[in-house]
């Protein structure tokens with residue numbers, strides 16, 4: 001039986017408090033939430049600003065969502081921060097995103113410690129410049145003993161590249177006679193992915209109304225619940241995150257089986 005949770009609701013609860021209390025007293029929470037943060041450029045263009053201003057506002061949204069995820073007791077949050085395809089953007093924009101990443105990993109260390117956040121990264125980190133890579137590794141090292149939310153930044157990331165890399169590593173172990181072909185199953189394969197150790201995402205949020213996976217966590221999202229919102233990433237706040245979780249909690253996950261609403265021989269399977 002799940003342990004009883006005691007939720008302290010303030011005397012004059014705000015919408016934020018109400019949403020959080022509903023989440024924490026409701027059905028199981030998603031253990032791992034992944035987000036495709038989309039719409040920074042459009043947000044900036046709509047305000048007559050440079051696209052880079054959209055990315056700066058996007059960092060503020062990242063901070064809000066990290067706070068919300070920690071409050072909602074989500075175990076892991078993976079943010080699609082920079083894809084391998086993003087290298088095709090104008091140089092100026094790439095530099096701005098990398099600078100923001102550098103500043104954020106350096107400046108937010110205190111905040112991450114206060115929130116007990118452990119930073120990790122998924123993707124080809126070696127493809128980042130030495131300065132950015134050093135700052136990132138330093139932040140990962142400094143937060144390694146934190147026991148709260150795991151914040152996973154997908155950086156220079158491609159889902160297909162991650163799968164190919166895992167295939168190569170599995171093949172090498174077979175060649176080195178450390179692994180038998182007959183023993184390769186889903187859990188063995190998943191252990192060779194960079195996300196080894198994290199549960200598969202239960203919920204994937206994509207902002208700005210786009211309905212694509214965009215090469216993000218292709219193996220891991222087989223049974224992930226999808227939540228698409230028209231809100232642009234820089235406008236996405238804590239309450240939006242809570243509403244996405246509430247929506248997730250209202251769903252029935254069947255994993256290809258039949259649900260509780262369809263009786264099978266008079267008894268429900270789940």
Ligand code: FPP
Pocket residue numbers: 037038039040041042043055056058059062079080081082086097100101104105153208
């Ligand atoms: C997508 O919006 C956003 C990105 C490709 C970059 C995301 C980066 C940040 C939020 C800043 C750095 C983050 C951290 C974690 C420090 P888009 O530019 O594709 O928007 P558009 O589709 O409207 O053009």
